[in-house]
Amino acid sequence: MLETVIAGRRASGFSAVVPLPMEGLRLGVRIEDGAVVAFDFLLPGTAAYRVSYADGGLAQRCAEQLRQYFTESSFHFHLPLAPEGTVFQRRVWSELAAIPSGQVHSYGEIARRLGSSARAVGGACRSNPLPIVVPCHRVVAADGLGGYSGATAGRMHRIKRWLLAHEGYRDGDDRRVAATA
Secondary structure, eight states: OOOOBOOOHHHHSOSEEEEOSSTTOEEEEEEETTEEEEEEEEOTTOOOOOOOOOSTTHHHHHHHHHHHHHHOTTOOOOOOBOOOOOHHHHHHHHHHHTSOTTOOEEHHHHHHHHTSOHHHHHHHHHTOSSTTTSOGGGEEBTTBOOOBTTBSSHHHHHHHHHHHHHTTOOTTOOTTOOOOO
8 A cells, every 4th residue: 555745845845745656766746726737756765754735635636546546557537737838748748648548659640640740749758747647658669668758768667667567558569458457
Protein backbone atom coordinates (compact mmCIF):
# COMPACT_ATOMS: atom_id res chain seq x y z
CA MET A 1 0.00 0.00 0.00
CA LEU A 2 1.31 3.45 -0.90
CA GLU A 3 1.55 6.07 1.81
CA THR A 4 1.13 9.70 0.78
CA VAL A 5 3.62 12.21 2.10
CA ILE A 6 2.40 15.79 1.92
CA ALA A 7 4.96 18.47 1.31
CA GLY A 8 4.82 22.07 2.47
CA ARG A 9 4.90 24.63 -0.34
CA ARG A 10 7.66 26.72 1.24
CA ALA A 11 9.86 23.70 1.79
CA SER A 12 9.49 21.93 -1.55
CA GLY A 13 6.96 23.66 -3.78
CA PHE A 14 4.73 20.57 -3.86
CA SER A 15 1.18 20.17 -2.64
CA ALA A 16 1.74 16.43 -2.23
CA VAL A 17 4.48 13.88 -2.70
CA VAL A 18 3.23 10.43 -3.66
CA PRO A 19 5.47 7.33 -3.49
CA LEU A 20 5.58 5.35 -6.73
CA PRO A 21 5.88 1.55 -6.88
CA MET A 22 9.07 1.74 -8.95
CA GLU A 23 12.74 2.44 -8.27
CA GLY A 24 12.05 4.20 -4.94
CA LEU A 25 10.70 7.21 -6.80
CA ARG A 26 8.06 9.66 -5.68
CA LEU A 27 5.91 12.06 -7.66
CA GLY A 28 5.79 15.69 -6.56
CA VAL A 29 2.34 17.18 -7.25
CA ARG A 30 2.03 20.90 -7.99
CA ILE A 31 -1.39 22.53 -7.61
CA GLU A 32 -2.21 26.14 -8.44
CA ASP A 33 -5.56 27.93 -8.46
CA GLY A 34 -7.57 24.76 -7.93
CA ALA A 35 -5.95 22.68 -10.70
CA VAL A 36 -3.06 20.23 -11.03
CA VAL A 37 -0.37 21.98 -13.07
CA ALA A 38 2.63 19.64 -12.90
CA PHE A 39 4.16 16.43 -11.61
CA ASP A 40 7.86 15.99 -10.99
CA PHE A 41 9.60 12.63 -10.59
CA LEU A 42 11.61 12.83 -7.36
CA LEU A 43 14.70 10.69 -6.88
CA PRO A 44 15.13 8.57 -3.75
CA GLY A 45 16.33 10.67 -0.84
CA THR A 46 14.59 13.88 -1.90
CA ALA A 47 13.45 15.64 1.29
CA ALA A 48 9.72 15.98 1.97
CA TYR A 49 7.81 17.39 4.92
CA ARG A 50 4.68 15.93 6.51
CA VAL A 51 1.95 18.56 6.78
CA SER A 52 -1.81 18.60 6.31
CA TYR A 53 -3.63 19.08 3.02
CA ALA A 54 -4.21 22.80 2.58
CA ASP A 55 -5.82 23.09 -0.86
CA GLY A 56 -9.42 22.05 -0.30
CA GLY A 57 -8.68 18.36 -0.81
CA LEU A 58 -7.36 18.38 -4.39
CA ALA A 59 -3.91 17.15 -3.33
CA GLN A 60 -5.55 14.28 -1.46
CA ARG A 61 -7.83 13.44 -4.43
CA CYS A 62 -4.84 13.49 -6.75
CA ALA A 63 -2.83 11.21 -4.45
CA GLU A 64 -5.79 8.82 -4.10
CA GLN A 65 -6.28 8.68 -7.87
CA LEU A 66 -2.59 7.98 -8.45
CA ARG A 67 -2.78 5.15 -5.90
CA GLN A 68 -5.85 3.81 -7.71
CA TYR A 69 -4.01 3.87 -11.06
CA PHE A 70 -1.12 1.91 -9.55
CA THR A 71 -3.63 -0.64 -8.23
CA GLU A 72 -5.80 -0.77 -11.38
CA SER A 73 -3.98 0.20 -14.59
CA SER A 74 -7.20 0.92 -16.49
CA PHE A 75 -8.22 3.59 -13.96
CA HIS A 76 -9.24 6.88 -15.61
CA PHE A 77 -8.19 10.09 -13.85
CA HIS A 78 -10.79 12.75 -13.00
CA LEU A 79 -8.80 15.80 -11.94
CA PRO A 80 -8.87 19.46 -12.92
CA LEU A 81 -5.72 19.93 -15.00
CA ALA A 82 -4.10 23.19 -16.10
CA PRO A 83 -0.76 22.38 -17.71
CA GLU A 84 1.14 25.31 -19.18
CA GLY A 85 2.21 24.90 -22.79
CA THR A 86 1.96 26.22 -26.31
CA VAL A 87 -1.13 25.73 -28.42
CA PHE A 88 0.64 22.90 -30.28
CA GLN A 89 1.77 21.21 -27.06
CA ARG A 90 -1.78 21.31 -25.73
CA ARG A 91 -3.07 19.74 -28.95
CA VAL A 92 -0.55 16.91 -28.56
CA TRP A 93 -1.41 16.47 -24.87
CA SER A 94 -5.07 16.22 -25.80
CA GLU A 95 -4.18 13.40 -28.21
CA LEU A 96 -2.19 11.66 -25.46
CA ALA A 97 -5.09 11.89 -23.03
CA ALA A 98 -7.27 10.01 -25.54
CA ILE A 99 -4.97 6.95 -25.73
CA PRO A 100 -6.52 4.18 -23.60
CA SER A 101 -4.51 2.29 -21.02
CA GLY A 102 -2.75 -0.72 -22.53
CA GLN A 103 -2.56 0.83 -25.98
CA VAL A 104 0.18 2.79 -27.68
CA HIS A 105 0.29 5.16 -30.63
CA SER A 106 3.41 6.17 -32.52
CA TYR A 107 4.82 9.67 -32.68
CA GLY A 108 4.19 9.48 -36.44
CA GLU A 109 0.52 8.51 -36.04
CA ILE A 110 -0.12 11.49 -33.79
CA ALA A 111 1.86 13.76 -36.09
CA ARG A 112 -0.26 12.72 -39.09
CA ARG A 113 -3.47 13.46 -37.19
CA LEU A 114 -2.16 16.90 -36.25
CA GLY A 115 -0.51 17.69 -39.60
CA SER A 116 2.90 17.91 -37.96
CA SER A 117 6.13 15.92 -37.61
CA ALA A 118 7.02 13.03 -35.33
CA ARG A 119 9.93 15.07 -33.95
CA ALA A 120 7.58 17.94 -32.98
CA VAL A 121 5.25 15.46 -31.26
CA GLY A 122 8.24 14.02 -29.39
CA GLY A 123 9.18 17.51 -28.25
CA ALA A 124 5.67 18.10 -26.94
CA CYS A 125 5.77 14.75 -25.13
CA ARG A 126 9.13 15.71 -23.59
CA SER A 127 7.54 18.97 -22.34
CA ASN A 128 4.47 17.25 -20.84
CA PRO A 129 4.22 18.55 -17.25
CA LEU A 130 1.71 15.86 -16.22
CA PRO A 131 3.26 12.46 -16.99
CA ILE A 132 1.11 9.44 -16.07
CA VAL A 133 -2.16 11.45 -16.05
CA VAL A 134 -1.44 12.79 -19.56
CA PRO A 135 0.12 9.50 -20.66
CA CYS A 136 3.12 10.36 -22.83
CA HIS A 137 4.47 6.90 -21.97
CA ARG A 138 1.85 5.52 -24.39
CA VAL A 139 3.62 7.10 -27.36
CA VAL A 140 6.29 4.98 -29.02
CA ALA A 141 8.68 5.24 -31.94
CA ALA A 142 8.00 3.45 -35.22
CA ASP A 143 10.89 1.08 -34.47
CA GLY A 144 10.77 0.69 -30.69
CA LEU A 145 9.73 2.35 -27.45
CA GLY A 146 11.23 5.75 -28.14
CA GLY A 147 12.16 8.09 -25.31
CA TYR A 148 10.57 9.27 -22.11
CA SER A 149 11.12 12.76 -20.73
CA GLY A 150 13.88 13.14 -23.31
CA ALA A 151 15.75 9.97 -22.29
CA THR A 152 16.20 6.88 -24.44
CA ALA A 153 18.07 4.98 -21.72
CA GLY A 154 18.48 5.04 -17.95
CA ARG A 155 15.99 5.64 -15.16
CA MET A 156 13.38 7.60 -17.16
CA HIS A 157 13.34 5.00 -19.92
CA ARG A 158 12.91 2.25 -17.29
CA ILE A 159 9.96 4.21 -15.91
CA LYS A 160 8.35 4.22 -19.37
CA ARG A 161 8.88 0.46 -19.67
CA TRP A 162 7.43 -0.07 -16.18
CA LEU A 163 4.34 2.05 -16.89
CA LEU A 164 3.67 0.25 -20.18
CA ALA A 165 4.16 -3.17 -18.57
CA HIS A 166 1.84 -2.13 -15.72
CA GLU A 167 -0.79 -1.41 -18.38
CA GLY A 168 -0.26 -4.77 -20.11
CA TYR A 169 1.93 -3.63 -23.02
CA ARG A 170 5.13 -5.52 -23.81
CA ASP A 171 7.88 -4.56 -26.26
CA GLY A 172 7.00 -5.93 -29.67
CA ASP A 173 3.28 -6.27 -28.91
CA ASP A 174 0.75 -5.13 -31.45
CA ARG A 175 0.11 -1.38 -31.08
CA ARG A 176 -3.50 -1.96 -29.93
CA VAL A 177 -2.90 -4.27 -26.99
CA ALA A 178 -5.77 -4.51 -24.52
CA ALA A 179 -4.96 -3.59 -20.93
CA THR A 180 -4.69 -6.31 -18.30
CA ALA A 181 -5.17 -5.71 -14.62
